[in-house]
Amino acid sequence: MRPYHQIPIVECGELLVKIPLELFAVESPHPYQKLGAPYGEHSPYYLRQSVVDHLIQAQNYLHSLVPNWQIQIFDAYRPVAVQQFMVDYSFKEVIQQQKLTEADLSTNQRQDIWQTVYEIWAVPSLDVQTPPPHSTGAAVDVTLVNDRGQIVNMGSPIDELSQRSHPDYYANSSHPKAQQYHTNRQLLREVMLKAGFQRNPREWWHFSYGDQMWAWLSNQANPANCFTARYGRLA
Ligand SMILES: C[C@@H](N)C(=O)N[C@H](C)C(=O)O
Numbered sequence: 001m002r003p004y005h006q007i008p009i010v011e012c013g014e015l016l017v018k019i020p021l022e023l024f025a026v027e028s029p030h031p032y033q034k035l036g037a038p039y040g041e042h043s044p045y046y047l048r049q050s051v052v053d054h055l056i057q058a059q060n061y062l063h064s065l066v067p068n069w070q071i072q073i074f075d076a077y078r079p080v081a082v083q084q085f086m087v088d089y090s091f092k093e094v095i096q097q098q099k100l101t102e103a104d105l106s107t108n109q110r111q112d113i114w115q116t117v118y119e120i121w122a123v124p125s126l127d128v129q130t131p132p133p134h135s136t137g138a139a140v141d142v143t144l145v146n147d148r149g150q151i152v153n154m155g156s157p158i159d160e161l162s163q164r165s166h167p168d169y170y171a172n173s174s175h176p177k178a179q180q181y182h183t184n185r186q187l188l189r190e191v192m193l194k195a196g197f198q199r200n201p202r203e204w205w206h207f208s209y210g211d212q213m214w215a216w217l218s219n220q221a222n223p224a225n226c227f228t229a230r231y232g233r234l235a
């Protein structure tokens with residue numbers, strides 16, 4: 001359980017709709033589809049209607065600050081089966097990186113690896129009260145592309161299992177490159193928050209609108225708020 005799981009979900013029933021990809025830059029091929037993630041009849045390029053509207057607002061705001069830059073979509077809707085596939089995939093990746101063998105892992109080693117995985121991945125819960133954020137169609141993983149069509153350097157790749165994923169990792173560095181990474185992350189945050197999203201405190205790329213994490217972060221930011229989540233699990 002994460003603290004945001006205490007937020008009640010009052011499902012509003014809004015449709016999951018296709019993201020107008022022609023308006024955005026898009027990571028291609030899709031990072032999880034290329035690994036063989038089981039999307040079935042679903043597509044990662046869907047979000048709830050209002051979430052798409054707010055993403056377009058974020059991109060319009062970006063254009064007003066830096067003309068011809070674009071929001072790049074890395075991932076959006078993620079069925080729970082895909083969430084399960086990706087946490088299992090990440091678990092195996094950590095084992096490989098540490099040159100371990102799964103069959104030889106002690107209970108403690110196993111626990112430590114799962115803890116590392118769940119630092120950035122949500123549990124693939126099927127409980128309707130604790131849905132993984134992306135399974136609600138309200139969460140999106142994004143970065144920026146500049147006016148030369150280059151992906152903006154945020155100082156670490158999306159989905160890296162390390163401290164560098166923390167949004168403020170570079171905040172206090174005096175190194176010019178690190179300061180630039182922080183400025184880039186702040187620009188992404190600024191346009192997304194201006195459009196009503198909240199950012200995951202553990203990941204510079206993960207934003208949501210209307211899910212439990214969004215409501216919890218909104219309430220934390222202003223104790224006068226008492227938001228509930230509008231979006232629950234879809235599949
Ligand atoms: C790991 C990253 N792609 C992500 O989406 N993390 C959040 C917390 C999630 O799994 O919902």
Ligand SMILES: [Zn+2]
Pocket residue numbers: 134139140141205206207
């Ligand atoms: Zn995410």
